[in-house]
Amino acid sequence: MHSVTLKSAIPYYYYHVPSSSSSLNPRRLTQPHLIFPPNHHRPSLTCLSISASSAATTSASLNGSSFHSPTLAVKHIDVATLGNLCVDIVLNVPQLPPPDADRRKAYMDRLSASPPDKKYWEAGGNCNVTIAAARLGLHCTAIGHVGDEMYGQFLLDVLRDEGIGMVGMNEDNEAEASSASYETLLCWVLVDQLQRHGFCSRADFSKEPAFSWLSKLSLQVKTAIKQSKILFCNGYGFDELSPAVIASAVEYAVEVGTAIFFDPGPPGKSLSAGTHEEQGTLNLLLRMSDVLLLTSDEAESLTGIKNPILAGKELLKQGVQTKWVIVKMGPKGSILITKSGISCAPAFKVKVMDTVGCGDSFVAAIAYGFIHGMPMVNTLAIANAVGAATAMGCGAGRNVATLDKVIELVKASDLNEDDKFWNKVFDENLGVQEITAISKLAINGSDGRLNCVPLQKVVSELLPKLKSAELERKVPC
Numbered sequence: 001m002h003s004v005t006l007k008s009a010i011p012y013y014y015y016h017v018p019s020s021s022s023s024l025n026p027r028r029l030t031q032p033h034l035i036f037p038p039n040h041h042r043p044s045l046t047c048l049s050i051s052a053s054s055a056a057t058t059s060a061s062l063n064g065s066s067f068h069s070p071t072l073a074v075k076h077i078d079v080a081t082l083g084n085l086c087v088d089i090v091l092n093v094p095q096l097p098p099p100d101a102d103r104r105k106a107y108m109d110r111l112s113a114s115p116p117d118k119k120y121w122e123a124g125g126n127c128n129v130t131i132a133a134a135r136l137g138l139h140c141t142a143i144g145h146v147g148d149e150m151y152g153q154f155l156l157d158v159l160r161d162e163g164i165g166m167v168g169m170n171e172d173n174e175a176e177a178s179s180a181s182y183e184t185l186l187c188w189v190l191v192d193q194l195q196r197h198g199f200c201s202r203a204d205f206s207k208e209p210a211f212s213w214l215s216k217l218s219l220q221v222k223t224a225i226k227q228s229k230i231l232f233c234n235g236y237g238f239d240e241l242s243p244a245v246i247a248s249a250v251e252y253a254v255e256v257g258t259a260i261f262f263d264p265g266p267p268g269k270s271l272s273a274g275t276h277e278e279q280g281t282l283n284l285l286l287r288m289s290d291v292l293l294l295t296s297d298e299a300e301s302l303t304g305i306k307n308p309i310l311a312g313k314e315l316l317k318q319g320v321q322t323k324w325v326i327v328k329m330g331p332k333g334s335i336l337i338t339k340s341g342i343s344c345a346p347a348f349k350v351k352v353m354d355t356v357g358c359g360d361s362f363v364a365a366i367a368y369g370f371i372h373g374m375p376m377v378n379t380l381a382i383a384n385a386v387g388a389a390t391a392m393g394c395g396a397g398r399n400v401a402t403l404d405k406v407i408e409l410v411k412a413s414d415l416n417e418d419d420k421f422w423n424k425v426f427d428e429n430l431g432v433q434e435i436t437a438i439s440k441l442a443i444n445g446s447d448g449r450l451n452c453v454p455l456q457k458v459v460s461e462l463l464p465k466l467k468s469a470e471l472e473r474k475v476p477c
Helices: 057-061 103-110 127-134 150-161 219-226 235-241 243-255 267-271 278-290 298-305 308-318 357-373 376-391 401-411 419-427 454-473
Strands: 032-036 049-051 073-076 077-082 085-092 121-125 140-144 167-170 184-192 197-201 228-234 259-261 291-296 324-327 333-337 340-345 436-439 443-448 450-456
Touching: 032 085, 077 127, 077 219, 077 357, 103 150, 103 184, 103 197, 121 127, 121 150, 121 184, 127 140, 127 150, 127 267, 127 357, 140 219, 150 167, 150 450, 167 219, 184 333, 219 228, 219 243, 228 235, 228 243, 228 357, 235 243, 235 278, 243 259, 243 278, 259 278, 259 357, 267 278, 278 308, 291 357, 298 308, 298 324, 308 333, 308 419, 324 357, 324 376, 333 376, 340 376, 340 419, 357 376, 376 436, 376 454, 401 454, 436 454, 450 454
Parallel strands: 077 140, 077 228, 085 184, 140 167, 228 259, 259 291, 291 324, 340 436, 436 450
Antiparallel strands: 032 167, 049 073, 085 121, 184 197, 324 333, 333 340, 443 450
């Protein structure tokens, strides 16, 4: 990777000032809310006053929807992520940790006894989304908490080097900032000899979120949400933040016209059977998100419907704000369901080295297409390409897709077409007017309800956008 070529000359720092009733802890006084701003030195993406409903007007109009707030707001941040900031410690191990909780915790405690070499550290969680999005030329900000120790500083350094802003979450209470509950969350990513993955963190062994001391959104956090076109949340955010804090962020995003993207991920299943508060916030996210992103297994788990398209239609029906439901089909491709139609795109053929971070990279590219008002099949195609480019590397964080690799994949145009699979998906009575699908061999046109879009047409439209982003980028690629 190349080094950063441009940074903000003087970063902004907003320091937390305790109330008069608080004890003056010097350690707390040096923890800023807005740790540093996003890099805004991309010439074609200047800060403009725009309608909160116009951030993705073209995309929304494709399915007859519009954004929900007429309020005018300055939205110069493309994507903000909520919580789920962690350091991945990636280690090769002879065998994965045991399933038993006590033995698993003992296993993790042994690993944690002394800090592993820094070469095994990587930015994880929602850092993957922001890094992949920033490499596509989007302005990104991570909202969350990191500790005042070496792991927290490592995360801040990575985000800064990638041109990503950071808004810290903090508040006054009696707890000491030096306690374990203030430390950066570590996720141990363990890989056995068969390249199988196991994950564990301290959040796995507590009934409370890692940062349960956080109870409200600060003014700085609200400002970041208001200034963002998209707020991305995922199920792993519940590991760090209370359901009440997440719900507050969702409700505020709706109020200020910021589009909500939600990927429940594997935690979605346990959250749907969790506490009353967890279930309530999960349902709020499912109903109020503009874009839902799930795997086919996750969609089935939440709806009880096996067919991914029918499951997506059920989620649309239950939603209030929902415009897109995107179902990730792994090596088969992806599907985008709206109230008026369906779009499908086969995956790109690649040699898969590691799937960690692929879903996060996919989300970043969906955000790119949504913000730029791209046709839905084009949005799926670029998302498939970015996810596939990440799969070709090892690990996530700084190892997610580079723009050069994405352009290379799009140019190669090698699709994993599987007509038998797609015909099976389409066989059921889907009750829609049109299905739009990308095909390498297709001639542009429709056959009954199936509208085939030639891959070359999509590629000819994607490449100029990607090359333009390549010229504007100011971060490693």
